[in-house]
Amino acid sequence: MLNINYSETGDIALKNQNTLRRIVGALGMFLPLALYLFIEIDSNYSTVLPSISHYYYTRAAGIFVIIVSMLSVFLLIYKGEDTADFYTSTIAGISSLLLLLFPTDNLSQNFDPVCVTVLKTSDFRMYFHFICAGIFLLSLAYMSAFLFTKSNLPAQSRGKKKIIRNRIYRICAFLIVAAIAAIIIFRQFFPLVYEKYPITFWMEVVAVEAFGFSWLVKGKSILDDN
Template sequence: MPLYQQLKQQFNAGFPSNPKTNPETKVSAEQDTLRIVVGILGVLLPIVLWISLAIVSCYTKPLESISHYFYTRVSSVFVITMSLLAVFLIIYKGKRRRDFLLSLIAGIAALLVVFFPTTNLAPRCCHPDYLYSITYIDPEKIWETFHFASAGVFLGCLAIMSIWRFPAKDSSDEHPIKRDRVLYVVCGIIMLVAMLIIFLGSNGIIFDKRDFEYPNAGTFWLESVAVWAFGYSWLLKAGFFSKLKKTFF
């Protein structure tokens, strides 16, 4: 079935307006498809950005943060990936209304991350030390604040889903086993801890503030850990690894 037909069918399937009167509504196979797509996009995002910039601009070091790739020649990769994540999260419904609301908020926040870019890579346009940076936007403090807030809401909602919803017995037709429930919680905690360290470190409360600023990539690696944890939890929820094992073994 073509992807657009799957998405249309998933959107039209909806979710129960009153879960109490229809608690046994099945989550369709398209839900797992969405989870797998979202999980793969999350896992690949920092890797693809890093490799793409190395190929296109011969700059092999990771940037200060994932969001700073917006200002490079691979900005389209960042924008398209984040936009796809946002769309899939917005149309994802889960089995309960609360799943839909959390993913909807996360999807909208992902779009805002793109609409309101982070701070510039270079201190000024065409700076000779930042030749891999091709875009410069007049600094607006409110943009930076709104960007960080949106990123926090995006990852925060996904962390809540991983900790609260994925381990729940009513989150899917198949009850998660104890090991998977533990892994969901661990992934969510990793995301929250990574975000907390970024916030405290970038403000110099813990660690050295310079570790989170150019040319260091403390923020990039912690963001990568957070999105890898988020991607893994979504792939696990979709049964991706068990399906992969059955396919090849």
């Protein structure tokens, strides 16, 4: 599946751009499920937390840090097909590292059964985390909508699969942006609903699943050439 070439003349696996795309896509899609299942198995706790980032404060912190760090590294070494790919993925990689270094706000007392870490309250850290998370996801949305859809062929000469792939990329980008917008709208204008339900968590799930799927498609795991 990873198209790894072990021949003496072949490149190392991680320098293959499609391999990188598949790994990034798989890690992104696996992250929410891995966090939820670990807490369910480890602590017998099935309630989702307010956001994916809040798993940093639980026993699943290792999984969160490892997967996001791996995503960061792979995004930083991703070259892509154009200079814009490299710069945009670098921005995404740096912002994902920064959101790890500056975690979100502490878990509330409602989640004491799974909370194992508490940091000193810091509005700067919290808002800087939000900004980095937004840049991370918007960078990936931009790549999906405007970079993955590029082609050397004019529109009328593109194959059927390329047309379908481009539609998928744009839908994924739309879902990412819509998810971010939903978080902002509910947080600002519907605070009671936002506090009652884990809006941020589910919207982040939509966003990371969308970006992960678009990278898997770009890595030719789905709908390959033509």
